[in-house]
Amino acid sequence: MxxxxxxxxxxxxxxxxxxxxxxxxxxxxxxxxxxxxxxxxxxxxxxxxxxxRLPEIEMPVLEIPEIPEIPSDITPEEFLKKLKELMPELPEQEWKRIEERLKEIPEQEWKQIEERLKKTDETLKNG
Structure with a gap:
């Protein structure tokens, strides 16, 4: 063969x-x-x-603070007041700067901001 x-x-x-x-x-x-x-x-x-002998790992418990509710039909002054309530730790200079910036926002833009806040409120409420 x-x-x-x-x-x-x-x-x-x-x-x-x-x-x-x-x-x-x-x-x-x-x-x-x-x-x-x-x-x-x-x-x-x-x-x-x-x-x-793998170690057991515990998942940390995250404490997420609640998001405060800001009404959608709010004026710039009320908005600033609400911010001061929520963030009292900011220095006075920072508050003055924020207040000046809020005054610079034209009325039309403020209305757009209000509309966005309303939509956000509705989204949060509806889930």
């Missing part, structure tokens, strides 16, 4: 060689897949915890 193979043309020898390589590859792949399957069946997360 070896002599018969040796007499074959070079192209046929290459085809036979590749065929044998592919068959051996499939057999080795089959053995590997079986061993991986067995390892997967043996693997259990509980045993992993015991082996590695």
């Amino acid at each position: 070896l002599r018969k193979l040796q007499k074959q043309p070079e192209q046929v020898k290459k085809i036979i060689l590749w065929f044998v390589v592919i068959i051996i590859g499939i057999v080795l792949l089959n053995f590997w897949a079986r061993s991986v399957g067995e390892r997967m069946r043996e693997f259990q997360a509980e045993e992993l915890d015991k082996k590695w």
Whole structure:
């Protein structure tokens, strides 16, 4: 049989060689897949915890303050007063700067702000 193979043309020898390589590859792949399957069946997360002794982590409790309700039909003066109630820790200079900025807002822009506040109120109420 070896002599018969040796007499074959070079192209046929290459085809036979590749065929044998592919068959051996499939057999080795089959053995590997079986061993991986067995390892997967043996693997259990509980045993992993015991082996590695992973520490338990507690999730921190986040205390999120409630968002105060600001009415949507508010004037700039009332808005400033409400802000002062909510943030008393701001320095007086900062309040003056905020007050000046509020006075600079034109009436039309203030109405747009009121409309946005109304939409936000409705969104929050409706969920």
